[in-house]
Amino acid sequence: MRIFFCPECGGYSLGPASHCDECQFPLPEDSWAEVSEEELTQLEYIDDFELPPGLPSFEYDVIRLKSTDDDDAVRYSNQVLNRMGESGWELVSIVPLAGEDHPNFAVFKRSWISEYEE
Ligand SMILES: [Zn+2]
DSSP states (O other): OEEEEOTTTSOEEESSOSBOTTTOOBOOTTOEEEOOHHHHHHHHHHHTOOOOTTOEEEEEEEEEOOOOSSHHHHHHHHHHHHHHHHTTOEEEEEEEOSSTTSOEEEEEEEEEEOGGGO
């Protein structure tokens, strides 16, 4: 099944959907993923977690890297990594997809202390 992700509140809605179930924000047409029943169950399970007071929360972002083996790829990667670093994102992993022709994905993380502390 297809689920749509909301760039506004970070929630997701079951497709077909034009607006976010949570905040009614119009969903971008390309902001979706094909997921299995099991993956959806996992998302719902995670939704029930609550952030304990005083703990930092983490935000993650996954960026597709250029897969070619040349100087362009190096320059592109340099640009991506430095831009992300300047915005507080730390590279935590490079995830290769199955098959040599597929691009790698860079996983970035940044953290902040929640407002609970104030
Ligand atoms: Zn939303």
